[in-house]
Structures are given as C-alpha cells and as structure tokens.
Amino acid sequence: MEKVADGVFAALAKPQVMINCNxxxxxxxxxxxxxxxxxxxxxxxxxxxxIAGEITTKPVPYLINSHFHWDHTQGDSAYKAKxxxxxxxxxxxxxxxxxxxxxxxxxxxxxSVPRMIDQVQAQMSKxxxxxxxxxxxxxxxxxxxxxxxxxxYSPDLPTLTFAKSYVLEDSMGDLHLEFxxxxxxxxxxxxxxxxxxxxxxxxxxxGFLPFMGDGYPGEWPGTITSVEKLAFDxxxxxxxxxxxxxxRIGQLRNYIEELTPRVAEAxxxxxxxxxxxxLITVSSLKSFRSEGYGDYVAQNLDNFTVHxxxxxxxxxxxxxxxxxxxxxxx
Numbered sequence: 001m002e003k004v005a006d007g008v009f010a011a012l013a014k015p016q017v018m019i020n021c022n023x024x025x026x027x028x029x030x031x032x033x034x035x036x037x038x039x040x041x042x043x044x045x046x047x048x049x050x051i052a053g054e055i056t057t058k059p060v061p062y063l064i065n066s067h068f069h070w071d072h073t074q075g076d077s078a079y080k081a082k083x084x085x086x087x088x089x090x091x092x093x094x095x096x097x098x099x100x101x102x103x104x105x106x107x108x109x110x111x112s113v114p115r116m117i118d119q120v121q122a123q124m125s126k127x128x129x130x131x132x133x134x135x136x137x138x139x140x141x142x143x144x145x146x147x148x149x150x151x152x153y154s155p156d157l158p159t160l161t162f163a164k165s166y167v168l169e170d171s172m173g174d175l176h177l178e179f180x181x182x183x184x185x186x187x188x189x190x191x192x193x194x195x196x197x198x199x200x201x202x203x204x205x206x207g208f209l210p211f212m213g214d215g216y217p218g219e220w221p222g223t224i225t226s227v228e229k230l231a232f233d234x235x236x237x238x239x240x241x242x243x244x245x246x247x248r249i250g251q252l253r254n255y256i257e258e259l260t261p262r263v264a265e266a267x268x269x270x271x272x273x274x275x276x277x278x279l280i281t282v283s284s285l286k287s288f289r290s291e292g293y294g295d296y297v298a299q300n301l302d303n304f305t306v307h308x309x310x311x312x313x314x315x316x317x318x319x320x321x322x323x324x325x326x327x328x329x330x
Contacts (some may be wrong), residue, residue, distance in 0.1 A: 001054055001055070001094070003051065004196075004198055004234050004236060004242055005193070005196040005197065005198050005234065006027065007027040007195060007196065007224040008024070008025070008026055008075065008198050008236075009023070009024075009025040009027075009055060009198050009292045010022060010023075010024060010236045010242050011023040011025060011047055011050070011051075012240075012241065012242070012266075013038070013239070013304065014304075015086075015303070015304055015305055015306050016039075016043075016137040016142060016143065016306065017072050017116065017120070017142045017143055017146075017306045018039055018040070018071075018109065018143065018146045019039065019041050019065065019239075019240060019305060020038040020039050020071055020304075021036045021038060021069075021071045021202075021203070021238050022036065022238055023035060023036050023037070023038065023047055023145035023179070023236060024036070024191060024200035024234060024236040024241075025051060025055065026078060026173070026175055026191070026193065027058065027069035027172070028058075028170040028171075028172050028173070029170055029171045029172045030058060030059065030141050030161075030169075031059050031061050031062070031169060031222065031260050032051060032055075032056060032058050032059065032060045032062075032063070032196075033062040033064065033117070033138040033175060033191075034047075034051075034060055034063050034071075034079070035063075035191050035200045035202070035236075036064070036084065036202060036238070037046050037063060037072065037073055037074070037075035037076045037078065037079060037161070038071065038074070038086065038288050039070060039071040039074050039075065039109075039130060039146075040073075040074055040075055040076045040146060040150055040155070041074070041075050041078040041081070041149070042078070042145075042149060043075055043078075044075025044076070044079060045078040045081075045082070047075075048060065048079065048137055049077060050081055050131070057163070058314035059083060060079060060086065061081060061083060061085065061086055061087060062086070062087050062089060062168060063076060063079045063086055063087070063088050063089070063203075064088075064090065064177065064189075064191060065086065065089070065094055065098070065158060065198070065201070066090075066094075066188060066189055066190070066191075066201070066202025067094055067097075067185040067187055067188045067202050067203060067204075068094045068097035068098045068102065068124055068185060068186060068205075069185070069211075069214070069262055070088075070105045070106055070109055070233050072202065072203070072205075072238070072298070073098060073102065073108045073155065074150065074153060074155070074157070075325050076105060076156040076259075077087055078155055079158045086250065087158070087159055087160050088156065088158040088159050088160070089157035089158060089159075089160045089161070089162075089166065089177065089250060090160075090161055090187070091162060091163070091179050091187040091188075091189050092161045092162065092163050092187070093163060093179075093185075093187030094158065094185070094188075095157055095163075095187075096187075096204070097151070097185065097187055098155050098157055098158070099113040099157055101172065102155035102157075103153070103154060103155060103164055105238070106150055106153040106159060108152055109146075109150065109189050110146070110147050110150050110153075113143050113144070113146065113147045115136045115139055115277050116143055117144075117307075119137075119308040120136050120139045120238035120308065121140070122308070123136050123308055123309055124137065124140075126132070126259070126268050126309075128265070132150045136185060139306060142168070146305075150190050151298060162177065162179075162323070163179070164178070164179050164199070165178045165179065167175060168221045171197035172195075173193050173194075173196055174194065174195065175191055175192070175193055175246055176179065176192040176193075176194065177189050177190075177191055177192075177208070178190055178191075178227075178230075178285060180226040180227050181219055181220065181222060181223035181226060182215075182216040182219045182220070182223065183204040183215065183216060183217065183220040183223040183224065184202070184203040184206075184210060184212075184214070184215050184220070184238075185203075185215065186213070186214075186216070188202055188203070188204045188223070189202070190202065190204065190227055190230075190232070192230050192232060193232075193273045194230075194231060195222060197231060197232045197233045197234065198233070198234050198235075198236065199227065199230060199232040199234075199235050199236070200235075201227070201235055201236065201237055202238045203237075203239065204220075204223065204224065204227070204238070204248055205224065205227075205235055205237050205238070205252060206237050206238050206239045206240060206303055207234040207237050207239055207240015207248070207251070207296070207297070207300040207304070208239045208240055208243055208297060208300055208304070208305075208316065209254070209297055209301070209313065209316035209317060209320060210256070210320070211256070211319070211323075212318070212320045212323035212324060213323050214320070215323065216311070217256055217260040217327065218260060220251045220253075220256050221256050221257050224249060224252065224253045225253065227249075228246065228249060228250075229293070232250065233245070235249065239300075239304060240304055241300065247291065248293070248296065248299055249291055251287060252293075252298075254287040254293075255285070255287040255288070257287075258285060258286060258287045259280070259287075259320060259321070259324065260324055262274060262280055263321050263324040263325050264278065264314055264324065264328040264329070266279060266280070266325075267325050267328045267329075267330060268301070268329070268330065273321070273325050276321055277321050277322070277327060280317070280321055280325075281314075281317075282294060282317060285317075286297040289304035294296075294313070297316075298312070298313040299315060301313055301316065
C-alpha cells in the first residue's frame with residue numbers, strides 16, 4: 001500500500017502466478033472509491049480488509065472497472081458481498097465486453113491452470129535449494145486455489161455506465177471518470193483527481209510492456225496524448241509501480257509508435273509472424289534504449305510477476321508483435 005497523495009493510495013499487487021492488477025483507492029469525505037478489483041473475489045476481499053485495517057473504516061459504495069479484463073474485474077463480487085448496494089461503474093463499452101466475454105475469459109484462465117502447473121513443475125524439477133522448491137510448491141498451491149475459486153465464476157456487471165465522462169463529486173475532491181479513446185481495450189477509462197493531481201489509468205498506462213491482444217495500437221498513442229493534457233503529476237498504473245512523473249508515459253507511447261509500423265511493414269513485405277519476431281528484438285528497438293525504458297520495464301516484470309524461465313521482456317515483446325501482426329493489413 002503506497003500513499004500517493006492526501007487521501008489517495010495505490011494498492012500495488014504482489015507477484016502472483018495468476019496475475020492481479022493494482023488498485024487505486026480514493027478516500028472521500030464519508031466513503032471510499034476503489035478502481036479495479038483484482039483477479040478473484042478472495043484477493044478483492046483481502047484488499048477490502050486491508051483498507052479497513054490500514055487506511056479507513058469508511059464504506060466502499062463505488063467500485064470502478066477501468067476495463068473488462070479478468071484480472072481487473074473478477075473480484076467485483078467481493079465488493080457486492082460486502083455491500084449489496086455497491087455501485088459498479090464502467091464505460092458503456094466495458095459493460096458490453098464484460099457481458100460478451102467475461103464468462104469465457106474466466107473459463108480460459110481456469111482452463112490454463114493445468115498447463116501452468118506443468119510449467120511450474122518443470123521449474124521445480126530444476127530447483128537447487130529447498131527455498132526454490134518451496135517457492136514453486138507455493139505457485140502450484142495458488143494455481144489450484146484459483147481453479148477451485150473461479151470454476152463457477154459468473155461476472156457481476158457494472159450497474160452505472162457512461163459513454164464519455166462521469167463525475168463523482170465530493171467536498172474532499174472530485175473524481176472525473178473519462179473515456180479518451182480506444183487503447184488497451186475499446187472501453188478504457190481513467191480516473192482523474194484534479195485536486196490531488198493524480199490519474200489512475202488501468203492498463204492504458206502500465207509499468208509493464210502492455211498486453212495488446214484486445215488493443216488498438218494505431219489509436220493507443222493518441223489516447224495517451226489526450227490523457228496527458230490532464231493536470232496531473234502522478235499516475236497509478238494498472239501494473240507496476242506508481243509513476244511520479246510523466247517520463248515513462250511518453251516512453252510507453254514511443255514504444256507503441258515504433259513497434260506498430262515496423263510490424264505492419266514487415267507483414268506487408270510478406271514476412272511470416274515467426275520471422276518478424278526474430279527480426280524485431282529487444283536490442284533493435286530505439287524506444288527501449290531511450291532513458292532506460294527497457295531496463296525499467298524489465299525490472300518491473302521481474303519484481304511484479306511470476307515467470308517460468310523465459311525472459312519476461314522478450315516474451316511480452318513477442319506477444320505484442322503477434323497482436324499487431326494479426327491486426328495489420330496484409
């Protein structure tokens with residue numbers, strides 16, 4: 001839990017084998033607003049208890065979903081269990097995507113557990129110390145617990161939605177919920193606190209390399225530029241550490257702007273995906289070398305994720321190339 005400003009906190013997710021998002025916490029005059037709800041109800045319930053124990057016992061009548069992805073929304077039901085009258089807020093598009101895809105995405109994540117257990121066991125077989133072996137045993141325990149908890153999951157859909165913007169007014173500081181354009185998904189919103197000069201971005205802005213599978217890489221940089229026009233100093237990102245200036249935001253945009261045309265041009269030239277992934281490497285990208293951006297992302301992936309022997313930066317880059325390649329015109 002990190003204090004970002006007066007009454008604003010970032011709950012930075014510890015590494016879990018089934019990844020959790022960060023959450024942003026805004027303490028208002030008589031209540032609390034939380035952005036994003038982790039990947040499972042038990043994780044969200046843990047955060048609810050942590051807020052009450054470490055920050056405030058004020059109720060949480062508003063939960064905001066920044067976008068529809070499972071690691072940000074599958075914990076929604078914990079807030080509803082704590083307060084049946086909780087208002088779950090999202091963009092119109094996010095609600096639509098949750099209704100269309102939420103159940104299937106949860107099933108996909110549960111169905112991935114046996115394969116992930118195999119990967120963990122392969123790592124455990126290479127363990128050279130009791131500590132390493134205990135670490136990988138804990139990952140297997142987490143995977144089995146996730147499967148048990150989520151196998152009958154049904155999404156709790158947002159109850160308040162909007163197209164472009166919505167304001168939660170409060171004497172301690174207003175919260176502006178804003179859609180600036182398509183980016184990480186078709187429905188991303190940010191939460192902007194003008195009095196506290198903080199933005200909570202969901203995965204539109206991340207300390208990791210972004211997941212682009214549901215993204216719009218051609219539009220994403222422009223959406224980031226639109227958000228940058230807001231008067232903020234600090235960013236609570238969807239994953240990774242709080243960003244205390246705007247430098248990393250610009251570097252993320254530069255990365256997307258560099259990678260997208262390179263992949264599109266390679267596809268247009270007739271290169272198959274596997275060849276493009278060999279051509280475009282970590283060392284070949286200028287954006288990674290700019291002001292240590294590549295090192296920053298690599299360190300965050302190492303500190304905030306569980307990975308199975310692969311270089312997480314290279315694996316994420318390969319995934320981004322695949323996503324752009326599939327979206328690019330032949």
